[in-house]
Amino acid sequence: MSLIIELPNKIKPAEFVMCFAYGSNMSERRLQARVASAQKHAIAKLSRNQLRFHKQSLVDGSAKCDVFYTGNQQDCVWGVVFSLNQTELAVLDRIEGKGYDRVWLEVETESGEVLQVISYKANCIDASLLPYDWYKDHVLVGAREAGLAAEYIARIEAVEAQLDPDHERRKKELAIYL
Numbered sequence: 732m733s734l735i736i737e738l739p740n741k742i743k744p745a746e747f748v749m750c751f752a753y754g755s756n757m758s759e760r761r762l763q764a765r766v767a768s769a770q771k772h773a774i775a776k777l778s779r780n781q782l783r784f785h786k787q788s789l790v791d792g793s794a795k796c797d798v799f800y801t802g803n804q805q806d807c808v809w810g811v812v813f814s815l816n817q818t819e820l821a822v823l824d825r826i827e828g829k830g831y832d833r834v835w836l837e838v839e840t841e842s843g844e845v846l847q848v849i850s851y852k853a854n855c856i857d858a859s860l861l862p863y864d865w866y867k868d869h870v871l872v873g874a875r876e877a878g879l880a881a882e883y884i885a886r887i888e889a890v891e892a893q894l895d896p897d898h899e900r901r902k903k904e905l906a907i908y909l
Contacts, residue, residue, distance in 0.1 A: 748817050751775060751838050751850040753782060753810030754796025755866055757873025760907045765826050768816040774877050775838035775846065776807040784862045784890050786853035789830045791900070793893070794860035796870060797853035798836075811877050812838065812848055820849070830855040863895040865904040872908065 749772060756762045762769045779802050786797040798808050815823070824833060831851035838846050867890060874884050895901040 746817055747814045748820065749846055749848040750813050750815055750823070751777065751810050751836055751848040752813060752873070753777070753798055753808050753850070755869035755873065756813075757811045757877055758869050758907075759811075759813075759873070759876055761869050761873070762813060764907055766815050766819040766823050768819055769813045770815070772812045772814045773840040773842075773844070773846070774809065774879070775812045775840045775848075776809050777836055777838050777850075778807050779803060780808045781806050782808045782887070783858075784867075785856050785858045785860065786830055787855045787857040787860055789828055789855060791863070791895070791897070792860070793866065793895070794857070794862040795830075795853070795866060796862075797856065798850070809874075809877075809879050809883050810838075811873065812840070812846060827851045861891055861893045863901070864892045865895060865901045867892040868905060 747768075750769075752762060756765070759769070759771060777798055780798045780800050783797050783799040784794040785799070786795040788795050820833075827833075830853060832854050833849055834852045836848055836850045838848055840846065867887070870887055871884065874887055
């Protein structure tokens with residue numbers, strides 16, 4: 732005879748999905764403010780791609796991050812793999828908006844493990860745009876939290892940004908770090 736005890740609040744592992752965050756969602760506080768179940772799983776890289784700030788925001792008109800396929804083996808985008816409840820994917824899809832498509836990617840963790848993950852790829856690109864300073868700060872906070880290489884962080888720091896003319900939006904965006 733076996734005794735089975737059901738735990739009503741326990742979530743089964745199959746209900747989770749891995750998500751590769753490479754832009755502002757690398758910031759754990761930012762992502763958890765959006766989808767509460769997000770838990771850091773690993774640091775990973777997407778090979779043959781470059782991080783670009785060329786996705787046109789359909790909300791504020793500034794530039795956001797994108798992974799851009801180059802095919803060059805020396806290029807890679809570093810990010811954070813989070814596990815999150817599949818029920819929150821619709822929330823994340825809505826937040827990412829119509830300017831991103833949810834895609835499946837193959838990333839490699841620092842330990843060499845290959846993971847199938849979801850992520851977001853820009854479908855609305857304008858290379859002439861600049862990111863707002865607060866957006867770039869989200870990306871930098873996430874990169875530093877993750878402990879990404881100093882050279883990689885320096886490349887993000889070198890990206891030109893602009894001040895957001897909406898001071899209240901800037902203040903609201905950065906409030907999670909206070």
